[in-house]
Amino acid sequence: MPPSPRALAHLFHPDHADAYVASMRLGVDHLADALTRVSGPATGVGPAQAAKPVLDVDLDAPLEDPAAALEEMGRLWLDDTVWFHEPTYAAHLNCPVVIPALLAEVFVSGVNASLDTFDQSVAGTFVERHLVAWTAGRIGWAASSEDESGAGTVPDGVFTSGGSQSNLQALHLARDRALAAGAAPADLRVLASVDAHFSVQKSARLLGLPAEAVVAVGVDARRRLDPARLADALDAVVAEGRTAMAVVATAGTTDFGAIDPLEQVADLTERHGCWLHVDAAYGGGLLVSPTQRGRLDGIERADSVTVDFHKTWFQPVSSSAVLVRDARTLGHVAWHADYLNPRDPGGAASPHQVDKSLQTTRRFDALKLWLTLRVMGPEVIGEYVDTVTDLAREVGEHLAADRRVELAAVPELSTVVFRYRPPGLGEDAADRLVPLVRSALYERGLGMVAATTLEGRRWLKLTLLNPMATTEDLLGVVDHCVALAEELLGEVAA
Numbered sequence: 001m002p003p004s005p006r007a008l009a010h011l012f013h014p015d016h017a018d019a020y021v022a023s024m025r026l027g028v029d030h031l032a033d034a035l036t037r038v039s040g041p042a043t044g045v046g047p048a049q050a051a052k053p054v055l056d057v058d059l060d061a062p063l064e065d066p067a068a069a070l071e072e073m074g075r076l077w078l079d080d081t082v083w084f085h086e087p088t089y090a091a092h093l094n095c096p097v098v099i100p101a102l103l104a105e106v107f108v109s110g111v112n113a114s115l116d117t118f119d120q121s122v123a124g125t126f127v128e129r130h131l132v133a134w135t136a137g138r139i140g141w142a143a144s145s146e147d148e149s150g151a152g153t154v155p156d157g158v159f160t161s162g163g164s165q166s167n168l169q170a171l172h173l174a175r176d177r178a179l180a181a182g183a184a185p186a187d188l189r190v191l192a193s194v195d196a197h198f199s200v201q202k203s204a205r206l207l208g209l210p211a212e213a214v215v216a217v218g219v220d221a222r223r224r225l226d227p228a229r230l231a232d233a234l235d236a237v238v239a240e241g242r243t244a245m246a247v248v249a250t251a252g253t254t255d256f257g258a259i260d261p262l263e264q265v266a267d268l269t270e271r272h273g274c275w276l277h278v279d280a281a282y283g284g285g286l287l288v289s290p291t292q293r294g295r296l297d298g299i300e301r302a303d304s305v306t307v308d309f310h311k312t313w314f315q316p317v318s319s320s321a322v323l324v325r326d327a328r329t330l331g332h333v334a335w336h337a338d339y340l341n342p343r344d345p346g347g348a349a350s351p352h353q354v355d356k357s358l359q360t361t362r363r364f365d366a367l368k369l370w371l372t373l374r375v376m377g378p379e380v381i382g383e384y385v386d387t388v389t390d391l392a393r394e395v396g397e398h399l400a401a402d403r404r405v406e407l408a409a410v411p412e413l414s415t416v417v418f419r420y421r422p423p424g425l426g427e428d429a430a431d432r433l434v435p436l437v438r439s440a441l442y443e444r445g446l447g448m449v450a451a452t453t454l455e456g457r458r459w460l461k462l463t464l465l466n467p468m469a470t471t472e473d474l475l476g477v478v479d480h481c482v483a484l485a486e487e488l489l490g491e492v493a494a
């Protein structure tokens with residue numbers, strides 16, 4: 001028995017254009033209305049309270065009405081969700097998103113193009129390729145150049161689900177290059193600073209490297225990878241008869257925003273003939289900064305680069321890319337399936353992005369960045385980046401002068417790591433206050449901050465990605481942290 005016309009009306013189809021428009025308008029109105037009622041980054045709901053109403057829903061009993069389902073969704077989730085546009089949201093690397101990207105989302109999911117093969121995306125393939133080439137240009141890679149052997153190299157890359165996948169793919173390419181050169185898997189080593197993102201470790205494990213494969217290299221006073229220690233670590237790898245498969249330099253560490261000294265790291269990787277990956281998941285926004293692009297000088301010497309557009313480019317999740325200086329290196333992830341992307345020697349007739357990706361079916365996330373650039377241009381994004389780095393600097397200056405708190409490091413990008421510790425308060429008590437202050441802040445709906453550990457000590461962290469937040473907004477959050485710490489002191493007194 002075929003479905004009834006009423007049941008079919010749920011399908012995206014010209015016959016149902018009215019239902020589509022009505023449903024989308026309902027959703028947009030619901031969200032816009034919810035936005036006007038937001039009065040803080042969170043309402044403070046905990047896991048148990050959040051779980052119950054969701055898990056009680058009978059998924060076999062549809063409400064048959066989008067308005068009713070939205071109303072239910074509001075109660076279950078939206079009313080208590082976390083809002084990243086709120087000026088007192090300063091926890092993780094979540095950004096408020098730009099409206100042109102949201103406009104693109106309508107098309108990304110409505111049309112539902114898949115970026116694996118040309119015959120599922122048509123010009124979408126070239127939208128992604130053009131953005132990849134443009135980003136490569138911003139990195140400083142010429143559209144084509146000659147390598148040492150005189151062969152032509154062109155940069156390339158592909159959009160991914162996030163920095164973790166971009167890093168995985170980059171290390172995959174580095175590993176396969178090392179294996180192709182005859183190295184034994186057990187001997188492969190990856191060198192990265194102690195503050196590199198944990199996805200480097202995770203990738204190494206996923207790639208079958210031994211547990212000790214990732215060598216953590218020490219940092220300087222500004223928490224940047226120390227080139228002298230990197231040189232020693234590379235020499236030690238060679239002395240042990242192992243293979244340095246890759247060095248990962250971070251351009252914007254997750255906690256401190258530190259940018260590793262890219263030129264000096266590149267000198268070392270060139271000398272050792274080893275792959276240089278630059279993880280610019282966080283700092284990648286500097287590529288479009290009108291004033292700070294120079295901080296990434298040397299990035300063009302990388303073999304591969306990670307850029308998260310869903311962090312400092314103000315794009316909705318997911319939007320990230322892995323870029324490579326030499327397109328041929330991407331061949332390490334190419335697989336050919338007869339049904340999808342059969343081997344095709346020429347290639348020009350069937351340009352398949354799946355050949356470059358760890359994913360098969362893949363969202364047309366590139367369209368979000370495309371409409372963003374076509375509406376706003378890169379300069380505006382870069383100005384947002386400058387604004388949030390200025391904000392972090394100002395907040396940092398205030399905290400450095402505030403005797404109630406301690407600052408872990410001078411802000412490098414847009415994070416501020418601090419904690420309550422007036423003169424006379426012991427380190428242990430300061431440590432124990434950190435999680436208490438953080439959860440009390442959330443539970444009372446006063447703001448959201450993150451927490452991290454530095455050399456065994458606990459710290460609070462502000463991550464600032466909202467160009468509309470002000471120094472006063474953030475100093476207000478710090479004041480709340482101080483007041484809560486003073487209130488909670490009794491609980492930690494040893």
Ligand SMILES: *Cc1c(COP(=O)(O)O)cnc(C)c1O
Pocket residue numbers: 093161162163164165167197199250252253254279280281282308320
């Ligand atoms: C956020 C981040 C990642 C991981 O990116 P996801 O998009 O969350 O997967 C990797 N490296 C650094 C430096 C990051 O800040």
